[in-house]
Amino acid sequence: MNSTAHFEIIVVGGSYAGLSAAMALGRSLRSVLLIDSGLPCNRYTPHAHNFITHDGVKPSNISEQAKSQVLNYPSVTFIDDVAIQGVKSDPGFRIFTKKGKEFTAKKLIFATGIKDTMPDIYNFSSCWGISVVHCPYCHGYEIRHKKTAIISNGEQAMHLASLVLNLTKDLVILTSGKANFNTDQILKLTKNNITLIEKEVAGIEHENGYIKNVVFKDNSKEDFHAAYASLPFTQSSDIPDLLGCQLNEQGLIKVDGMQKTTVDGVFACGDNSLRARSIANAVSTGNMAGAMANMELAQEEF
Structure with missing residues (x-):
């Protein structure tokens, strides 16, 4: 010492x-x-x-x-x-x-x-801070008008959706399981043309940290250019x-x-x-x- x-x-x-x-x-x-x-x-x-x-x-x-x-x-x-x-x-x-x-x-x-704490989603950490982001104020302008996922559920998903909708109208919430929204929240999501996918997320296909597709556990895919997540x-x-x-x-x-x-x-x-x-x-x-x-x-x- x-x-x-x-x-x-x-x-x-x-x-x-x-x-x-x-x-x-x-x-x-x-x-x-x-x-x-x-x-x-x-x-x-x-x-x-x-x-x-x-x-x-x-x-x-x-x-x-x-x-x-x-x-x-x-x-x-x-x-x-x-x-x-x-x-x-x-x-x-x-x-x-x-x-x-x-x-x-x-x-x-x-x-x-x-x-x-990174979720159990293959390649998530490879995209974190690049095309999978936490904050629309820090990153939202750069991914504006792009097809965007919100990997979240319930209140947190609603919070992000309300902020991100101003940046892109092509918005999908990936609940990675059964959706947890009340009737009023479902009405708001429907009104704003925000769709839900309840299939569990398995991984992300990317190129140098930039998302190409989200892969679900049933082996289906959905193309996205960006995603938000609260960890x-x-x-x-x-x-x-x-x-x-x-x-x-x-x-x-x-x-x-x-x-x-x-x-x-x-x-x-x-x-x-x-x-x-x-x-x-x-x-x-x-x-x-x-x-x-x-x-x-x-x-x-x-």
Whole structure:
């Protein structure tokens, strides 16, 4: 074990939210450690959208530029590592990493993201983030006016359908089993010419991640050019939970309007605490977390 290094604030996770938090802190002359292993959840997505000044840019280009700017602030230190354990200590916290390092800080910011749970559909993961997407705001314009599937059922399918219908009128809901809609919902779907297919989805035929056909378990096929899906997820890091940070009913870290968790001195930002997943939202919440962590320190020191 290496000797312990001390920082005012440790930011766990160095993608968009973590980099944004670190920039706010670096500009406030705080000694910051940024821990990240370079595996953002959107690493397979070819282009980022709905983020002004960076619309259509490859996500990794955005994070690389952001990292270079953040590390221009001399009080910010970056390490390529994974935080695997965290404990409370006096007067703050202690973080242990996969590479056997130990760090302490007065405050923690978790920008650790979430891990999507892929369904048991052949080739689904090969298309995820490319032509099978989660968000019409992030991806919908690029797949507008194309034959589109919604791989979902019930309330979530209705939510997506109401948003996607404005982008394409050629829309089919794949319930992958018995449809779960009430009478009013069926009437709305019928009114908007949205059809249902209740056959179970077995796989996807694609070319370089772009859908060609959806294959059903009865070996029939239906051609599509794009699909939406809402996936279950787990937290990428269990450290916030082990520290006592509460999760909400969706499995996200519970935060207030200042990105403070239910544990004093611990903040969370980005996808781990925000249902609206996008780079723009991650950057916004990261900036808030950094500013509020700095404010707490400033008030404690004043």
